[in-house]
Amino acid sequence: MTITPFEALACPIDGSVLQLKGRSWQCDAGHSFDIARQGYVHLLPVQNKRSKDPGDNKEMVAARKRFLAAGFYEPIAEAVFQAVFHETHCEAAMACMDAGCGEGYYMRYLAEKMPDAARLAMLGLDISKWAILSAAKQDKTPAWVVGSNANLPVLPETLDCILCLFGFPVYREFARVLRPGGEIVQVDAGPDHLIELRNIIYPELKEPRQPPSDAPEGFTAVDTSAVRFSLTLPDKQSVSDLLAMTPHLYRAGAEGLARVAELESLTVTVEATVKRFKKN
Template identity: 75%
Template sequence: MTISPFEALACPLDSSALQKNGNSWQCSAGHSFDIARQGYIHLLPVQNKRSRDPGDNKEMVAARRDFLCGGFYQPIADALSQAVFPEGFNESAMNCLDAGCGDGYYLRHLADRAPKATNLALVGLDISKWAVLSAAKQDKKPSWIVGSNANLPILPGTLDRILCLFGFPVYPEFARVLKPGGEVVQIDAGKNHLKELREIIYPELKEPKQGQDVAPKGFTNLETSAVCYTLNLPDKGAIDNLLAMTPHLYRASSEGLARVAALESLSVTVEATIKRIKKD
């Protein structure tokens, strides 16, 4: 197995091909993007930002890193690897994007599980510069990019797989950059995901929105599976880190957050759905 950076990158300003030139990436129109000292590339133009510092902040990234490195979501990472490398998989090479990569936990886990005969070209993209910075510090082999799923800085028809894990899929963009027959592996929270935590936070639970069974335009459903298990969080640190990874940290009332802060430990249900869809 060989892990290498994915380099079929596109200029976020005019969509032309980027070429690496020393410590920067440049297009034929003269647009230039420096490679940061830590090794990542910032390809999110200021005019495409919805805020000054979009995505997870520095504290949220640190909490997510600590939680995931604790192995609490390893069953989900294992299920992802099985979906990307199903039984009978025999591809000699694969170009793979993690669209919303966070600190790169799932992409690193995937690389560790890849068949020895497969050469992987990997790229992790996130709108949070803090997430991409954390990912680049932990693993130098993939390409790490600050960018948006709404305007992927990737050349058309160059990817074999796209991972979208608890994130925001933009299917027209995914279809544009995938090769014919390429796949999206999508993981979303199930109906009972973190139900016990939500029961503590909110006086009344709302039914979570469930994804549609109909494949997005331009795609065909392949298979759907699920992961469900009970997770024991042994201390306040693990509980706080989990809460910081969720939107509940900002949606909850002060009373709800106070109830969580009083906990010494917590057992929660983890439930996730894994869906594979193929570009037509």
Template identity: 60%
Template sequence: MSITPFQALACPLDGDPLQRNGNAWRCAAGHSFDIAKQGHVNLLPVQQKRSGDPGDSKAMVAARQRFLDAEHYQPIADALSQAVLKSFPTDATLSCLDAGCGEGYYLRALAKAASEEQALALAGLDISKWAILAAAKQDKGASWLVGSNANLPVQPGTLDRLLCMFGFPVYSEFARVLKPGGMLLQVDAGPDHLRELREIIYPTLKPERTREFQMPQGFTRLHTETIRYPLELNGADSIADLLAMTPHLYRASAEGRAEAASLESLVVTVDVRLVHFSRNTQQAEC
């Protein structure tokens, strides 16, 4: 297995290709983005921020890292890695971006799953500087980028695979950066995901909304996998980490958070959907 940083970066200000020059990435117009000492680069201009510190907080990132390092979501990572690597020739370099990568868990799992003959060019992007800092500290093989899914700093038509894990898909951008025939692998929560925890922290659960699926422009849906299993959490810290790494922490009532904090064990249902999309061979207008 050979892991190389993804090189086809684009300037977030004008879209021109970026070239590495020493400890910075620069475009032809002279825009320059320094590489941090940990190895990552910030490609999120201030004018594209909605707040001074967007995305997950440092505490949320730390909670997610502890939870994922305990391999609670290993079956999801295994299914995702298999989908990414399936049918890709071993004599070619597979380029893959995780759009909303958090602290890099799923890209690290992908690297471990690849065969010795497989070459991977990996990039992880997240709007949270704390997430990218954590990812860069753990892995030096991939390119780690602070950036936004709404304006991916990636050159058009350069990706074989794009991952969107419990994130915010921007299909027009995903279609722009994927090669024709490339794959988007999207993971979202199913109707029963973490139901037992949600029943504790909310007074009532809202009924699931049924809405007709609309195919994203530029894509064809190949198929959908369901990954479902019971997860036993032992210890208040593990339960606290699960709650802290999700938006449920801020949506829950004070009483619900207190009840969850009093638990020493909890069995929750993991229920997610892994959707395989193919980028249409005819590029859509962007």
């Protein structure tokens, strides 16, 4: 197997080709983006930020790292691996981006499990600089980029696969950067995902928002599968870390958060839907 960093990066200001020159990525117009000493590059212009420090903060990233390193979501990682390396990709050369990669757990899982005959160029992108910093510290092989799904710093039609795992898909951008026949592997929470945690947090549960059943414009639905299992979190730390990985940390009221903080352990249902969409 061969793993390399993805290099078909685009200038986030004018969309032109970025070329690696020394320790920076530069375009012909003179825009330059330095590579941090940890190995990542920041390609999110200030004017494209919605806040001073967007995405997960340092504490949330640390919680996610602890939780995923413990293997709690390995069945989801395995389902993603199976969706990426299906029958036509087992011996292929692929360029793959994780759009919203967090601290890089799923990319590292792909790299560890990929078939011997496969060749993989990897790009991990997240809007959180703390997430990308953590990812770059753990694995120097992929290209790690601070950037936004709304304006991907990627040249057109240069990717074969995009992962969007519990994230925010921007299908027009995904269509722009995928080659014809390229695929999205998308993971969304199912209706019962973490329902036990939600029952503790909220006085009344809302009906879960259902993702669209149709394929996004420009794509064809290829496959859908479900991952469902019971997960026991054995201590306060793992319960706290799971909460920090979810939007419930901000949506919950003080009373709900206090109830979670009192838990010594918790068993939850994990339910996720894995979908594959192919670009037309």
